[in-house]
Amino acid sequence: MIVRIMGEGQVRLAGSHLAELDKLDDELLSEMENGDGPAFRRTLQALLAKVRDLGEPVPDDSLAPSDLILPSPDATLEEVRELLSDDGLIPG
Numbered sequence: 001m002i003v004r005i006m007g008e009g010q011v012r013l014a015g016s017h018l019a020e021l022d023k024l025d026d027e028l029l030s031e032m033e034n035g036d037g038p039a040f041r042r043t044l045q046a047l048l049a050k051v052r053d054l055g056e057p058v059p060d061d062s063l064a065p066s067d068l069i070l071p072s073p074d075a076t077l078e079e080v081r082e083l084l085s086d087d088g089l090i091p092g
Contacts, residue, residue, distance in 0.1 A: 002058060003051055004066035006075070011055030021050060032077060040077050048073055 001018075004010045024047040031040040048070060058064060071080045 001067045002064050003055060003068045003070060005048055005051065005070050005072065007072035009060060010058035010062070010064065010066060011051060012058055013051060013055040017050075017054045020054075021047065024050060028080075032081060035077070037077050040080075044071065044075065044080070045073060 001013050001015050002010050003013050024043060028040065028043045028047060031043055051070065069083075071083055075083075
């Protein structure tokens with residue numbers, strides 16, 4: 001699976017990591033619903049760090065489509081709300 005972090009590029013990630021990432025996604029959704037900006041920021045950073053740690057960078061010249069698109073590290077709570085569907089960032 002290929003995951004794009006907006007503003008950074010793509011990483012190839014094994015599908016076996018989705019359950020682990022889904023936990024962080026659930027936390028992120030809860031913090032967004034509660035309007036908890038500081039917790040949202042921490043969890044977003046943790047989610048992106050986990051994707052970077054578990055994934056392998058895709059070369060910039062690759063034209064592979066992204067299976068998932070995650071917000072940039074500096075995205076605001078409001079910007080991420082606009083990106084989300086009812087399923088969150090990581091489809092469960």
